[in-house]
Amino acid sequence: MADIEPYENAMDAIPGAHPYPRSSRYHDAEIGIHRQVDGTEVRYTKRRLLPPLPDEGDTQQHTVGAGERPDLLGQRYFGDPGQWWQIADANPVLDPGELTDEAGSTIDIPLAGGFPQGSRRV
Numbered sequence: 001m002a003d004i005e006p007y008e009n010a011m012d013a014i015p016g017a018h019p020y021p022r023s024s025r026y027h028d029a030e031i032g033i034h035r036q037v038d039g040t041e042v043r044y045t046k047r048r049l050l051p052p053l054p055d056e057g058d059t060q061q062h063t064v065g066a067g068e069r070p071d072l073l074g075q076r077y078f079g080d081p082g083q084w085w086q087i088a089d090a091n092p093v094l095d096p097g098e099l100t101d102e103a104g105s106t107i108d109i110p111l112a113g114g115f116p117q118g119s120r121r122v
Contacts, residue, residue, distance in 0.1 A: 020045075025085040054090050059108035066103040070096045077109050086110050 020026040030046040062073065074084035088096045090108040099107050 019043075023080065023083065025089075050089055053092060054108060054110060059090055059110055061106050062109045064100050064103055064105050064107060068100045068103075070099050073100070073109070 018027060019031065020029070026045055026048055029048045032044050032046045034042045034044060036042060062077075070084035070087060071081035073087055075081040077083075078086060084096060087099060087107065087109055090110045091099060093099055
């Protein structure tokens with residue numbers, strides 16, 4: 001019986017294929033190759049740089065309610081709880097939990113289609 005090839009290896013066979021789907025925050029991250037001493041190549045995702053903070057017209061405001069979480073906001077605004085990272089990218093926080101820690105605070109929600117990627121921030 002043939003071995004099942006790992007997903008990442010299957011993607012290697014497709015020229016230009018990226019290992020992350022378009023909905024992933026890592027989709028645009030550069031893929032690096034590390035060569036081990038024995039010559040084995042190991043692919044890895046290079047550091048993801050954050051996009052610049054959006055301009056005022058690129059977002060809408062959301063007042064955080066009690067019990068809200070980033071994933072719930074991802075579901076509400078993007079129809080996918082896994083898209084919470086788009087909200088985190090639009091706000092200057094280190095931890096996504098900071099987005100909803102304080103009920104009554106106001107955060108930015110990117111409009112549909114996100115905000116321009118432009119130059120990236122570190």
